[in-house]
Amino acid sequence: MTTTAAPAAPAAEAASLTPTLRQLWHRARWFLAAAAVLLVAGLLIAGLGDSTAYPSLDPRSAAPDGTKAVAQLLRAQDITVDTTADADRLATPGGADTVVLPLPDLLTTDQLRALAAAGHRRLVLISPDSTALDLLAPGLHTAGTADLPLAVSSASAVPLCDLPEAQRAGSAELGGRLYQVDADSGATGCYPRQGYPALARTSTTQGTEVLVVGSGRFLTNQRLANDGNAALALGLLGTQPHLTWYLPDYQALPAGTAAPQKSFTDLIPDGWRWAALQLAVATVLAALWRARRLGPVVSEQLPVVVRAAETTEGRARLYHRAKARDRAAEALRRAVRHRLAPVLGVPLGGGDPDPTTLLAALGERLTGHRDPAGPRDLLYGPPPSDDAALLRLADDLDALERQVRQP
Amino acid sequence: MALTGRTALLAALGSLVVGLLLPSWTGIGVVGGTVLLGVLADLLLAAPVRTLQLARTGDGAVRLGEPATVTLTVGNPSGRPLRARLRDAWPPSVFRPGTELTASRRRLLVPPGERRRVDVELLPTRRGDHRAHRVTIRSLGPLGLAGRQGSHLVPWTLRALPPFTSRKHLPSRLARLRELDGRTSLLTRGQGTEFDSLREYLPGDDVRSIDWRASARRNTVAVRTWRPERDRxxxxxxxxxxxxxxxxxxxxxxxxxxxxxxxxxxxxxxxxxxxxxxxxxxxxxxxxxxxxxxxxxxxxxxxxxxxxxxxxxxxxxxxxxxxxxxxxxxxxxxxxxxxxxxxxxxxxxxxxxxxxxxxxxxxxxxxxxxxxxxxxxxxxxxxxxxxxxxxxxxxxxxxxxxxxxxxxxxxxxxxxxxxxxxxxxxxxxxxxxxxx
Missing domain, CATH: 3.40.50.410 (von Willebrand factor, type A domain)
Structure with missing residues (x-):
């Protein structure tokens, strides 16, 4: 049955909820403004802050492991400091200049040969390996075995040699790779650590003075002010009016690495990579297709669900946990008395019939069926002593009730 | 706007073109451009959603457990045919349980300048006022690649009245009531009774109910009768x-x-x-x-x-x-x-x-x-x-x-x-x- 009375006729006219362009602009302009402010602020911060990360021992780096400080000191002494990442520039014939070469082993053998032939006045090698030593520093070898060169961490050491720069500087923090000096080569070893020099000087046949240090740590901004580090650095690097600081390409693989293995993607035809890319585009489109809902989810207030019998069930569990056999038995007995009284014609005075009248009526009804003491114990007896007795009592009460109803 | 599965399928098929014929950015650009052109064309050529004219008629109240029908009329005033998917959103408890998704969604084709009716079958499972939420329409373009989507507020309230399942007991109780009314032979006056009529004394009537004044006016002995008071x-x-x-x-x-x-x-x-x-x-x-x-x-x-x-x-x-x-x-x-x-x-x-x-x-x-x-x-x-x-x-x-x-x-x-x-x-x- 549908009643014709419409209690709530449409209150408002139908209206489109799709925003117009003007509404979109009004709604979005503050978000757009906020996004623009964020973007500008980000660009400003990125532009102002010097976030370029230089590798260690880079004369442009002001970081603790950079060497900007020593470069500035050298410039203050009217020495021109150039940096180059181009190994070929090192091969151009030099004049009165110094070349700093960190990790010379990152250069190829040919480059090293060209460098040796270029005839620079002074060459400072920072922790070179045996290849570079063989080509650039005759009479010097790495200490320890070829597989396991001897190296220690930098620590303060005394010169113990007659190298003028070392004598001037006094003790300095040296370490890193340790070297061996051939006795008859005319090379000098200084700052010995564990018996092997951490700084060594030799010269090539072209007249280039080659200085080898095990570690460039004493040149860094962090350590330069310690000990005699600064004096040693200026002594090593500041003898010539030009200084060229080579910036090694740390990404370059050391020479002699095995040929790369072919991976799966190298083996499949080239076109399939593009097809996979196109498939990814299709996946994104499919995601967009599925993500767009046909209108928002409609929510609804749900009613609370409380079962009316919950309190009774809770009471039953309480009885059970407390082993309240007496209360349970009394409840069952009273219910049976309450049901039997009307059947037997006994008045229900205030919910519970009079015991004597009820028992008398019961005895009369059950004469011959049961001993008279049974119903009394059943209806008014002591509480059951254990769980089994309670179960028995419930069954006995049922039996009694059945007997009374159908004698 | 909204895309369809066809767009994704087209882009997926495009990967064959890219893989076999044009394995380069050019190929991806060609396929992407084609899809984009199709989508743009669809968006331009789809019937506009905002100008659609929507109205509702139908049942305003229904007894709980009985179905109601609310009719939505969609008018397309534009010059382009409207091929659309429509969702008439109501709170979930208004639909027959289990059909919430299917009952609220329809496919619709409205030629230019015409109107179509959409009957939405509702079966409230909860008492009270149920308000229509909104009507969302996705109007697809001729290629079926993309469509415009928008919502309209078309208010309607369906009131679910109490079911009154006990009305099956009403006829028997009314019969009892008529019996009660027709008996009218309460001869004793009491609280909640009113005078009904006079009638001839019959043997067995209580002599206390004899109206002597009325008996004096006629030749027979009259007794007053009472009936339960009305208009309580x-x-x-x-x-x-x-x-x-x-x-x-x-x-x-x-x-x-x-x-x-x-x-x-x-x-x-x-x-x-x-x-x-x-x-x-x-x-x-x-x-x-x-x-x-x-x-x-x-x-x-x-x-x-x-x-x-x-x-x-x-x-x-x-x-x-x-x-x-x-x-x-x-x-x-x-x-x-x-x-x-x-x-x-x-x-x-x-x-x-x-x-x-x-x-x-x-x-x-x-x-x-x-x-x-x-x-x-x-x-x-x-x-x-x-x-x-x-x-x-x-x-x-x-x-x-x-x-x-x-x-x-x-x-x-x-x-x-x-x-x-x-x-x-x-x-x-x-x-x-x-x-x-």
Whole structure:
């Protein structure tokens, strides 16, 4: 049955909820403004802050492991400091200049040969390996075995040699790779650590003075002010009016690495990579297709669900946990008395019939069926002593009730 | 805007073109450009959604459990055909359970300048007002690659009225009522009876009812007869507090109480009595006052549609005061509440004398059939304890009922299906006894 009375006729006219362009602009302009402010602020911060990360021992780096400080000191002494990442520039014939070469082993053998032939006045090698030593520093070898060169961490050491720069500087923090000096080569070893020099000087046949240090740590901004580090650095690097600081390409693989293995993607035809890319585009489109809902989810207030019998069930569990056999038995007995009284014609005075009248009526009804003491114990007896007795009592009460109803 | 599966499929097929013919950025650009062109063309050529004209007609109210149809008319004023998917969003409980998704979504084709009707079949599963949420339309372009999507607010309210399942009891009770009215042979005068007619004395009539004055005017001896008074006032008070929220079977107690109140209203209206309704927990939730006999049942039904159990303790003092205010003269006050020990002892027992002083009071409570079921549990220890707890609860309810009866009220405590006829019978019995 549908009643014709419409209690709530449409209150408002139908209206489109799709925003117009003007509404979109009004709604979005503050978000757009906020996004623009964020973007500008980000660009400003990125532009102002010097976030370029230089590798260690880079004369442009002001970081603790950079060497900007020593470069500035050298410039203050009217020495021109150039940096180059181009190994070929090192091969151009030099004049009165110094070349700093960190990790010379990152250069190829040919480059090293060209460098040796270029005839620079002074060459400072920072922790070179045996290849570079063989080509650039005759009479010097790495200490320890070829597989396991001897190296220690930098620590303060005394010169113990007659190298003028070392004598001037006094003790300095040296370490890193340790070297061996051939006795008859005319090379000098200084700052010995564990018996092997951490700084060594030799010269090539072209007249280039080659200085080898095990570690460039004493040149860094962090350590330069310690000990005699600064004096040693200026002594090593500041003898010539030009200084060229080579910036090694740390990404370059050391020479002699095995040929790369072919991976799966190298083996499949080239076109399939593009097809996979196109498939990814299709996946994104499919995601967009599925993500767009046909209108928002409609929510609804749900009613609370409380079962009316919950309190009774809770009471039953309480009885059970407390082993309240007496209360349970009394409840069952009273219910049976309450049901039997009307059947037997006994008045229900205030919910519970009079015991004597009820028992008398019961005895009369059950004469011959049961001993008279049974119903009394059943209806008014002591509480059951254990769980089994309670179960028995419930069954006995049922039996009694059945007997009374159908004698 | 919205894309379709066809767009994704086209892009996926494009990977063949890219892989076999143009394995380069050019290929990806060509395929992407084609898809983009198609999507743009669809977006441009799809019928606009914002200018669509939507309107609703259909059922405004329906009895709970009966289907209703709400018709949505979609007019397409643009010059392009509208090929669309439409979703008429309603709260989930308005649809037939299990069909929420399918019932609300349609495919639609509206030629330019024409209108189409969409019938949405609703079957509310909950009482109360259900409001249409919004109509969302996705208008697809001619290629079916993309479409414009937008929503319209097309307000409509469907009121789900109480089901009044107990109306099957109405014919039998009306027959009893006619019997009661036709008997009219109450020879004794009492409270709640009015003069009916004079008739000839028959042997066996009480001599005290002989009207000597009338007998003097005619040749025969006349006796006065009386009939139950008509046009009595009945105030039905619904307690919508927390005890009415408890579920008995699958529905809250309140629903059973509403059913009983509806049957009583229908019966009393037919009997010529005036019926008022008050729903109250901590404050009045709804009243129906002073309606004429023809409009009281619809008014009561409508007022009941919006009643929900409130999870608060009923303020019985305020409820009693409101009831007394609405019933200044002697009335039958039917209080549909709970018989739980706590609220009844603290609230109802001390306040009942105020009501019974001047009024006839019937207190009707919805009993839980689960209690009777629990009470028969035997065999295991938990079952026996549950039986004992159920017996204890029932004994408590009986004790409360007993005390209320002693204070002069008529107490009914019956399960949901039995309560409406029991209340109707009580009303008829009170009427027959002239106690209204």
């Amino acid at each position: 006032h009945i105030l039905i008070v619904l307690d919508t507090g927390r005890t009415s929220a408890g579920r008995v079977g699958d529905a809250p107690r309140l629903d059973a109480a509403l059913d009983a109140a509806l049957l009583l209203t229908a019966l009393a209206t037919k009997a010529g009595d005036r019926v008022d309704l008050l729903a109250h927990d901590v404050r009045p939730r709804g009243t129906v006052l002073g309606r004429s006999a023809t409009e009281v049942l619809p008014a009561v039904t409508n007022a009941m549609a919006l009643l929900e159990p409130a999870l608060v303790e009923t303020d019985l003092r305020a409820l009693t005061a409101a009831a007394l205010r609405l019933a200044p003269h002697r009335s039958l006050i039917v209080l549909l509440t709970g018989l739980d020990a706590g609220p009844a002892e603290d609230g109802l027992l001390p306040l009942l004398p105020q009501l019974t002083k001047r009024h006839e009071v019937v207190i009707a409570a919805v009993a839980d059939p689960l209690l009777a079921e629990l009470a028969t549990g035997r065999g295991t220890l938990p079952a026996v304890y549950a039986a004992a707890a159920a017996e204890q609860t029932q004994a408590d309810r009986r004790a409360i009922a007993e005390r209320l009866t002693r204070l002069g009220a008529t107490v009914l405590d019956a399960p949901p299906t039995a309560l409406p006829p029991a209340l109707a019978d009580t009303y008829l019995a009170l009427k027959a006894a002239g106690r209204l």
